[in-house]
Amino acid sequence: MFGHDRDGMRRYYLQCWKKFQQKQPLDALGQQVAQVIAEHPEYHKLLEQTDAALQRDYLPENGETNPFLHMGLHLGIREQAATNRPVGISEIYRQLVIQYGTLDAEHRMMDCLAESIWLAQRNQTAPDEAAYLDCLKKASN
Incomplete structure (x- = not known):
């Protein structure tokens, strides 16, 4: 969807989640992203911290x-x-x-x-x- 643009992809997730919470319209993909986020409450707090969500590296x-x-x-x-x-x-x-x-x-x-x-x-x-x-x-x- 975004190739190797990590920040662009993350921003899209954050945007979808914000629109979902504000009951704003989402396109079909945005609805799917928001649905997956809604199913993962353990990530909600992170997604509310825009800078942290965009910048953090997750190391296996x-x-x-x-x-x-x-x-x-x-x-x-x-x-x-x-x-x-x-x-x-x-x-x-x-x-x-x-x-x-x-x-x-x-x-x-x-x-x-x-x-x-x-x-x-x-x-x-x-x-x-x-x-x-x-x-x-x-x-x-």
């Missing part, structure tokens, strides 16, 4: 989770399930949602998506859809 080696990445993975999984890309993900998603509920299902899927993206970036290739689907099938067990 310090055990930190990047809330923007986390919420972005939710959005990515929802888009994949809605478009069934890769083919077969909609059924896996549906089964996981029935079994665990939407948020928990998506949390189970996130590691697979993040790993698929990371491997594709590291190897400078397209994501391996078959490996991704295999990972998701294992997550459903």
